[in-house]
Amino acid sequence: MLCPLALPDPGVADAPPECAYTGTKPPAEVAVSEHAEVRRAQLRHQAALLAKPNVVGLGIGLKTVRGRRGERLCLAALVRCKVPRAALDPEALIPDQIEGIPTDVIDVGEVRALSARTTRLRPAPGGVSLGHVLVTAGTLGCVVRDRASGDALILSNNHVLADANQASPGDPILQPGAIDGGRDPADVIAALERFSVIQFAREPATCPVARGLVQLINTLAAWTGFNHRLEAWREDPLAVNRIDAAVARPFDENDVLPEVLEIGPVRGTRPVELGLKVRKSGRSSGVTTGEITVLDATITVGYGERTARFAGQIVTTPMSLPGDSGSVLVEVGGTRAVGLLFAGSDQVTLHNPIESVLSALAVEL
Numbered sequence: 278m279l280c281p282l283a284l285p286d287p288g289v290a291d292a293p294p295e296c297a298y299t300g301t302k303p304p305a306e307v308a309v310s311e312h313a314e315v316r317r318a319q320l321r322h323q324a325a326l327l328a329k330p331n332v333v334g335l336g337i338g339l340k341t342v343r344g345r346r347g348e349r350l351c352l353a354a355l356v357r358c359k360v361p362r363a364a365l366d367p368e369a370l371i372p373d374q375i376e377g378i379p380t381d382v383i384d385v386g387e388v389r390a391l392s393a394r395t396t397r398l399r400p401a402p403g404g405v406s407l408g409h410v411l412v413t414a415g416t417l418g419c420v421v422r423d424r425a426s427g428d429a430l431i432l433s434n435n436h437v438l439a440d441a442n443q444a445s446p447g448d449p450i451l452q453p454g455a456i457d458g459g460r461d462p463a464d465v466i467a468a469l470e471r472f473s474v475i476q477f478a479r480e481p482a483t484c485p486v487a488r489g490l491v492q493l494i495n496t497l498a499a500w501t502g503f504n505h506r507l508e509a510w511r512e513d514p515l516a517v518n519r520i521d522a523a524v525a526r527p528f529d530e531n532d533v534l535p536e537v538l539e540i541g542p543v544r545g546t547r548p549v550e551l552g553l554k555v556r557k558s559g560r561s562s563g564v565t566t567g568e569i570t571v572l573d574a575t576i577t578v579g580y581g582e583r584t585a586r587f588a589g590q591i592v593t594t595p596m597s598l599p600g601d602s603g604s605v606l607v608e609v610g611g612t613r614a615v616g617l618l619f620a621g622s623d624q625v626t627l628h629n630p631i632e633s634v635l636s637a638l639a640v641e642l
Contacts, residue, residue, distance in 0.1 A: 311350055316337060318375055329369050333355050335353070336355065338350070351378065353380075353381045356383070358384060359384045394538065394561075396457075398452065401466060402538045403536065403543070403604075407437065407466075408438070410448060411440050414457050416603035417431055417452065417603065418431070419432055421635070422642075429527060430525065431467050431533060432524055432617070437602050438603075442472075447468050448469040452466040452467075465528070470524045470525050471523065471638065476516035477516060517575075517586050517587070518586065524640060537558045538558050539558050540558050540607055543612055555593060555615055556596075556606075557605065557618055567596035570625070572591060572592075575589075576592075590629065591616045591628040593625065593627075595623060596621075602619055603618065605618075605631070606618055616634075617629045
């Protein structure tokens with residue numbers, strides 16, 4: 278084969294032909310040529326492939342075989358959800374190859390324009406701003422179903438939906454939360470349905486006798502010129518909690534989406550294990566990933582002036598910011614739920630085991 282670039286450079290003695298090493302096109306030219314060939318096939322068949330049910334897009338990718346991405350270019354059909362070939366009608370099938378070019382099918386889910394997590398969204402997915410009318414804001418975890426009625430409910434934390442025990446069933450729930458501009462009644466999306474009461478280990482006293490006695494002593498101290506004052510506290514060292522969780526009933530089921538922003542639908546649960554890679558989608562920090570570092574933790578959590586002890590908790594590497602409370606913890610590489618995020622620090626994030634949450638609130642994913 279003659280190479281038109283094989284003539285020696287007159288300025289360099291005995292210069293070798295530029296493509297004498299193969300007698301074919303250089304590798305870069307081969308790659309460009311292959312890509313152009315696949316691109317031409319894409320344009321010729323795009324209309325027909327996009328007309329197939331479930332197909333939402335078409336592009337050029339690398340063929341994946343047995344879970345491993347290869348080096349051969351292919352036509353990549355982007356589908357809402359992968360379906361076994363046996364379950365598809367013949368006209369819905371993607372051919373194994375087109376014009377000798379292999380095809381691949383890639384599950385991309387329901388693709389939507391992404392909105393800010395702190396704006397008003399209808400329908401609202403998990404992972405966005407939400408809160409009781411008297412709470413700043415937390416995160417809409419996900420949609421669950423009442424085990425008795427099958428009705429759709431919104432899952433989040435007690436301290437997000439029920440103001441840490443201060444709320445009552447029927448109270449308005451805003452989306453977005455109040456700190457993000459949510460207002461009653463314009464942004465009310467749901468009403469508080471029920472919550473698991475948090476048993477506080479230490480909190481300001483509510484007993485009228487104790488409060489009255491402290492007030493009397495402080496009054497006497499003021500009269501006599503003493504500068505010290507007493508405070509009444511209620512303490513219960515035996516109080517232990519398993520979850521910080523609540524559910525709210527949307528006024529219109531169409532106002533909520535059964536999926537989590539940038540994660541997708543949450544399908545089922547999985548057992549927790551040390552070292553498991555996990556992710557969440559939250560109001561403040563978006564999608565973050567972490568790793569489970571401690572299981573069955575007993576730990577004390579601060580709620581302003583109050584503290585509560587939790588047992589059986591999941592501890593992960595830090596993956597949250599204030600406002601992420603209520604996010605659903607999901608496995609990396611899948612959509613099974615593991616926990617419900619409720620607290621954290623700069624060093625760790627804490628989660629209730631999801632099975633404990635679902636059982637206590639009588640709901641299911």
